[in-house]
């Protein structure tokens with residue numbers, strides 16, 4: 146029987162994907178500033194047998210709608226945006242098995258600093274950290290982080306390739322296993338003969354020296370990716386251990402998974418070693434009718450401006466230029482057309498207006514949603530991903546307690562080995578389990 150993997154999906158701010166729902170009386174979005182809130186949340190997820198929590202992040206903000214950030218600010222649309230990495234040690238200290246995925250961009254960070262950050266998190270979580278590699282998409286990030294203008298899409302991926310290469314060298318090739326004897330008798334904390342400069346000289350980065358951190362339990366964090374373009378899929382096929390998808394239908398999901406697997410084979414990898422996680426929104430209640438009523442109530446809170454601020458940012462298209470009530474398919478804009486196709490494919494019988502889109506994405510973005518009593522929700526969620534071993538449920542846990550019913554406690558980590566590749570880099574064993582604690586290197 147297929148085993149379901151469950152990850153919560155959240156953001157270190159008052160509101161993530163759902164527009165306007167922070168106004169719901171049961172919403173606890175504003176508690177994002179409190180460590181106590183996140184610690185309780187982590188415990189709740191672990192008690193409910195979730196495998197992990199995944200934090201989205203952005204270093205820019207949505208300022209495409211009406212050419213201003215105002216609508217995003219008013220709705221708390223992914224701004225304010227605190228750094229998720231600082232939450233992890235506290236959440237890890239309160240749990241034993243929960244995994245943590247943290248999004249971090251290759252566009253405005255440096256691999257030397259990022260490698261240090263994730264080694265630190267891997268030490269403090271005892272091997273429960275994953276890195277979601279993103280290449281960023283917003284001009285506002287480029288403006289504020291000093292580069293002024295965003296690099297072209299494919300150039301961002303080219304930079305990401307080198308970024309990952311440098312980080313892997315730092316994690317895998319600098320400090321040997323057993324290089325830290327911490328031997329008081331000989332006065333040797335670290336054995337200098339077993340520490341190696343990585344000597345990286347590339348197009349974007351020059352990193353001649355050694356890594357700053359001693360090897361952590363996993364050495365390299367689990368590598369997540371979520372890019373959907375051909376460049377994004379190629380990078381994921383070559384380097385990711387888990388890929389997030391936001392397909393709108395079962396057929397669409399199958400197509401994406403098949404493409405990823407085929408590219409993984411081309412990259413010389415066993416395609417079954419890449420976990421695939423599909424984002425879905427789940428709304429449960431004791432009966433289907435109550436779940437539907439809950440959904441309708443949530444919908445009554447959706448903010449059009451908040452949804453459009455997000456959608457305009459994601460699509461790179463100012464939606465204020467369009468009549469909210471005119472079917473969007475008549476708009477002759479390439480970017481808009483692409484996004485319209487997304488919705489018309491989901492329901493070809495419907496003429497989607499911007500208002501329909503706002504209503505739809507207002508709760509959990511454009512991913513499939515399941516509402517009903519828990520057993521039915523589970524069955525439908527399972528059917529969505531039955532062709533794949535790994536799935537993911539997005540769960541709006543703020544203000545709600547995920548049901549315990551039927552979520553079996555899963556088997557705990559399998560040890561993973563590492564092997565040397567032809568370039569002398571100790572690589573990840575692709576069979577290793579994502580976000581699972583693995584034994585530390587010898588000599589720790």
Ligand SMILES: Cc1cc2nc3c(=O)[nH]c(=O)nc-3n(C[C@H](O)[C@H](O)[C@H](O)COP(=O)(O)O)c2cc1C
Pocket residue numbers: 200201202203248278279280281282298370371372373374375376377378389390391424
């Ligand atoms: C489920 C999912 C979650 C994502 N989370 C983030 C995120 O937290 N931060 C971010 O900058 N991009 C995020 N993205 C965007 C992608 O990682 C990627 O940068 C974007 O899709 C552009 O790449 P592409 O053209 O290859 O699709 C996410 C995408 C998906 C599908």
